[in-house]
Amino acid sequence: xxxxxxxxxxxxxxxxxxxxxxRGMRVSARHFFVNLFTQRDIVTLRYPEDKRPYxxxxxxxxxxxxxxxxxxxxxxxxxxxxxxxxxCIRIVAGEHENKDIEKYPVVFEIDMLKCVFCGLCEEACxxxxxxxxxxxxxxxxxxxxxxxxxxxxxxxxxxxSAARQGxxxx
Amino acid sequence: MTFILLTAVKxxxxxxxxxxxxxxxxxxAERKMSALIQDRVGPNRASLLGVRAFGLMxxxxxxxxxxxxxxxxxxxxxxxxxxxxxxxxxxxxxxVFAVVPFGPGLVIAPLDTGMLFVFAILGLGVYGxxxxxxxxxxxxxxxxxxxAAAQMVSYEVSMGLNVVGVFAVFGTVSLTQIxxxxxxxxxxxxxxxxxxxxxLGFVLFLAAAMAENKRAPFDLxxxxxxxxxxxxxYSSMRFAxxxxxxxxxxxxxxxxxxxxxLGGWQIxxxxxxxxxxGGVMLAQVGAFVAKxxxxxxxxxxxxxxxxxxxxxxxxxxxxxxxLPLSFANIVVTAVVLxx
Numbered sequence: 370x371x372x373x374x375x376x377x378x379x380x381x382x383x384x385x386x387x388x389x390x391x392r393g394m395r396v397s398a399r400h401f402f403v404n405l406f407t408q409r410d411i412v413t414l415r416y417p418e419d420k421r422p423y424x425x426x427x428x429x430x431x432x433x434x435x436x437x438x439x440x441x442x443x444x445x446x447x448x449x450x451x452x453x454x455x456x457c458i459r460i461v462a463g464e465h466e467n468k469d470i471e472k473y474p475v476v477f478e479i480d481m482l483k484c485v486f487c488g489l490c491e492e493a494c495x496x497x498x499x500x501x502x503x504x505x506x507x508x509x510x511x512x513x514x515x516x517x518x519x520x521x522x523x524x525x526x527x528x529x530s531a532a533r534q535g536x537x538x539x
Numbered sequence: 540m541t542f543i544l545l546t547a548v549k550x551x552x553x554x555x556x557x558x559x560x561x562x563x564x565x566x567x568a569e570r571k572m573s574a575l576i577q578d579r580v581g582p583n584r585a586s587l588l589g590v591r592a593f594g595l596m597x598x599x600x601x602x603x604x605x606x607x608x609x610x611x612x613x614x615x616x617x618x619x620x621x622x623x624x625x626x627x628x629x630x631x632x633x634x635v636f637a638v639v640p641f642g643p644g645l646v647i648a649p650l651d652t653g654m655l656f657v658f659a660i661l662g663l664g665v666y667g668x669x670x671x672x673x674x675x676x677x678x679x680x681x682x683x684x685x686x687a688a689a690q691m692v693s694y695e696v697s698m699g700l701n702v703v704g705v706f707a708v709f710g711t712v713s714l715t716q717i718x719x720x721x722x723x724x725x726x727x728x729x730x731x732x733x734x735x736x737x738x739l740g741f742v743l744f745l746a747a748a749m750a751e752n753k754r755a756p757f758d759l760x761x762x763x764x765x766x767x768x769x770x771x772x773y774s775s776m777r778f779a780x781x782x783x784x785x786x787x788x789x790x791x792x793x794x795x796x797x798x799x800x801l802g803g804w805q806i807x808x809x810x811x812x813x814x815x816x817g818g819v820m821l822a823q824v825g826a827f828v829a830k831x832x833x834x835x836x837x838x839x840x841x842x843x844x845x846x847x848x849x850x851x852x853x854x855x856x857x858x859x860x861x862l863p864l865s866f867a868n869i870v871v872t873a874v875v876l877x878x
Contacts (some may be wrong), residue, residue, distance in 0.1 A: 387742065390691065390841075390844070392847065393844045393845065394840055394844045395839055396844070397843055397844040399577045400575065400578060401572060401575045401576050401840070403577060404576075405575055408572070410578045411575075411578050411579065411580055412578055412579075413578075413579050413580040415580065415583075417829045481571060496689040
């Protein structure tokens with residue numbers, strides 16, 4: 370079954386081309402002047418200056434949390450590195466001067482090219498040391514080595530944790 | 540001696556400063572205007588010493604880029620013709636400014652043959668396109684130059700015929716005298732501009748002139764988005780010269796259109812004979828420049844509104860519609876003038 374199509378009547382004003390040309394030029398000119406004076410309809414995002422806001426559930430870059438004295442909360446237990454499905458966390462443990470804390474990470478590196486941002490490291494952490502909630506978008510780099518993020522950078526994003534060492538809340 | 544010096548100053552002011560720089564600005568204006576019409580931002584990144592000026596630095600960046608690129612000549616090309624073709628495209632539109640009156644008495648050469656000189660020189664413009672395509676030893680470029688030649692020759696006919704009405708009304712072909720004649724008033728009220736006495740002539744002139752300088756919707760010879768044109772083999776500044784020649788032709792069409800149809804340097808009801816001098820004369824030059832800029836704007840607006848014709852449609856429009864309409868315009872004008 371064919372569907373009847375309404376064909377517009379082609380009268381002289383369409384065939385003579387000129388009125389339709391003027392109609393088209395009116396549309397172009399309207400866009401030109403509106404955007405010239407108000408920029409109202411411009412949809413372009415001027416990227417490096419303006420950024421589209423991220424979704425509220427966006428988590429972003431990892432960060433390492435701090436104790437009250439500013440040192441890293443991490444006790445180098447390797448639970449995050451073990452839980453990590455991408456095997457992107459590298460920790461080298463060292464002996465802490467405080468016998469109650471026992472260990473601290475000498476090296477704590479995350480290879481951001483391997484990371485899948487699953488958040489399992491955060492789930493695994495027993496002492497709220499690593500979090501995946503900074504909301505910072507990692508900038509691209511020119512070589513792979515600079516995409517490995519070290520302890521200093523991770524701590525710079527971190528802040529004081531509300532949790533107390535040992536699991537008790539104040 | 541003062542005559543030579545004065546002429547040299549005029550040549551530099553009209554051809555180099557006005558026409559060339561307006562052409563260069565039009566390359567920016569075209570991109571910016573297309574962007575605004577299509578709800579985009581357009582060029583705004585090039586910066587000179589931190590000044591961006593809405594992308595006005597882009598023509599400078601383009602020129603620097605064009606000059607530093609390799610100047611390529613194909614192995615099989617006719618070297619001599621290949622190297623001269625861009626100049627042949629560039630020079631005729633600049634020469635036309637010799638007879639365009641910029642203000643009362645401000646014309647390089649007030650020729651009595653005015654408009655005929657314009658047609659003669661613009662007719663030479665086809666050589667740039669034809670020789671450029673033919674000499675580059677590329678079959679596609681040759682086809683492009685054939686399209687350009689056929690189109691330009693076709694539309695030259697109707698372009699020449701539909702300004703005959705203007706000559707008939709004002710009784711002269713000299714551009715300076717046509718402008719002075721447009722200072723008169725119809726019924727003591729409306730300025731006797733070409734567009735008032737020859738409205739159809741103006742529309743036909745604009746259509747034919749846009750086809751003549753190969754711009755959309757008549758840009759079949761190049762058709763940059765689908766087919767290659769006569770300047771495929773050109774690179775660096777030689778290509779930029781073809782490109783710039785097109786924009787200078789836009790300025791030429793605007794200047795001739797303003798002179799024939801929009802009263803040239805005339806400001807309505809103000810000093811029609813052009814004898815005031817001083818501030819009034821400056822205002823009249825400003826009026827002429829404003830009219831030229833308006834017509835350039837109109838051409839860009841048409842270019843970003845209408846889709847490209849098919850080649851047979853271009854030929855049909857030229858020979859079957861514009862040409863008979865031009866004849867009809869001449870006949871009607873003659874009858875009205877005789878009556």
